[in-house]
Amino acid sequence: MGWHGGTRSRQPEPVVRFETPPGQQSQIDWGQVQVELGGRPTRLHVFVLTLGFSRRGFYWAAPDERLPQFLEAHERAFEHFGGRTREHLYDRPRIVCQPTGEGRFAWNATFRSFADYWGFEPRVCQAYRAQTKGKVESGVKYVKRNFVPGRTFLDIVDFQAQLDEWNVTIADQRIHGTTHVRPAERFIEEQPHLVPTAGQPGFRLRARLSRIVARDYLVSLDTNRYSVPFPLIGQTVEVEAHGEQVRIYRRGELVATHPRLAGQHQFHILPEHGPGAVQRMQRQRRSALTTHRAAVAPFPDVEIRDLALYDALSHSPAPEIRP
Numbered sequence: 247m248g249w250h251g252g253t254r255s256r257q258p259e260p261v262v263r264f265e266t267p268p269g270q271q272s273q274i275d276w277g278q279v280q281v282e283l284g285g286r287p288t289r290l291h292v293f294v295l296t297l298g299f300s301r302r303g304f305y306w307a308a309p310d311e312r313l314p315q316f317l318e319a320h321e322r323a324f325e326h327f328g329g330r331t332r333e334h335l336y337d338r339p340r341i342v343c344q345p346t347g348e349g350r351f352a353w354n355a356t357f358r359s360f361a362d363y364w365g366f367e368p369r370v371c372q373a374y375r376a377q378t379k380g381k382v383e384s385g386v387k388y389v390k391r392n393f394v395p396g397r398t399f400l401d402i403v404d405f406q407a408q409l410d411e412w413n414v415t416i417a418d419q420r421i422h423g424t425t426h427v428r429p430a431e432r433f434i435e436e437q438p439h440l441v442p443t444a445g446q447p448g449f450r451l452r453a454r455l456s457r458i459v460a461r462d463y464l465v466s467l468d469t470n471r472y473s474v475p476f477p478l479i480g481q482t483v484e485v486e487a488h489g490e491q492v493r494i495y496r497r498g499e500l501v502a503t504h505p506r507l508a509g510q511h512q513f514h515i516l517p518e519h520g521p522g523a524v525q526r527m528q529r530q531r532r533s534a535l536t537t538h539r540a541a542v543a544p545f546p547d548v549e550i551r552d553l554a555l556y557d558a559l560s561h562s563p564a565p566e567i568r569p
Contacts, residue, residue, distance in 0.1 A: 269439025271298040271333040276311050277386035279394050283401050284461060286480050290405065293319035294385040297331065300432035301422050303385045305413055307406050309456040309482045313341045317360050318455060321448050329440030333367045343370060356451065363449045365441065402458040454484035454495065463519055467492055470507040473519040
């Protein structure tokens with residue numbers, strides 16, 4: 247650890263890890279996959295956290311690799327495993343640490359606060375020693391080669407649902423090439439050594455989280471889901487908790503505001519965002535065409551879709567609306 251400009255700065259400590267005892271270390275990385283969501287080519291970023299001893303993995307899809315998504319993915323992994331390891335090993339991503347010269351690095355201050363809050367020790371791979379990150383790299387390749395080929399996805403929610411099912415039924419149950427034991431079986435030995443995380447509130451970073459709007463025109467925040475205008479399906483928006491409100495933006499423009507839900511797994515849907523609003527928009531557009539005037543789009547940056555799509559979707563059952 248050291249002092250720079252009067253500010254305490256703990257240097258990332260390069261380490262080499264091969265086999266680690268239960269509960270000692272996780273390896274973390276991102277992978278990118280090119281898929282079609284509802285027939286639309288989309289690049290998704292898949293966060294992978296692999297437990298060093300059991301080789302059991304956690305996989306989560308996000309629109310990008312920015313710090314808010316990175317921290318959220320960690321907390322989802324902690325919930326998935328029911329705890330965390332004592333060390334986390336990273337491949338020197340710039341969202342985690344920045345070079346300070348002469349081969350030294352300094353932690354990103356927000357990430358360091360996150361690690362301190364959860365109580366794990368972050369470490370970085372030693373430069374030019376690829377074997378130190380082999381476990382998580384294998385996990386990234388496994389998703390690309392075993393999960394993605396031959397699958398179709400409606401949207402990012404469907405992608406994640408299929409990914410979760412694949413993780414439980416295939417990834418956890420395969421005979422691992424190195425340990426020669428199923429990760430789910432080896433996890434039984436590792437789980438008691440994890441540091442429990444249940445009951446600890448999440449690290450509240452006030453930042454906008456990227457989301458891809460699902461086919462039900464909802465986006466998630468803290469397990470709850472909120473509606474956005476129907477034409478934004480398939481596009482990336484940013485969600486922000488702002489006091490008692492949830493605000494949703496598209497390219498910096500506010501497109502939806504909701505009261506923040508206090509519970510979990512609830513919905514808040516505004517009627518003007520749904521298929522009924524689409525039918526009204528159709529009538530307006532048809533009227534504009536007959537009078538040779540251009541229709542006024544409610545959101546200038548929204549992609550214009552074929553009316554046949556709206557006709558089909560407007561006859562679909564609307565999501566359940568709960569207060």
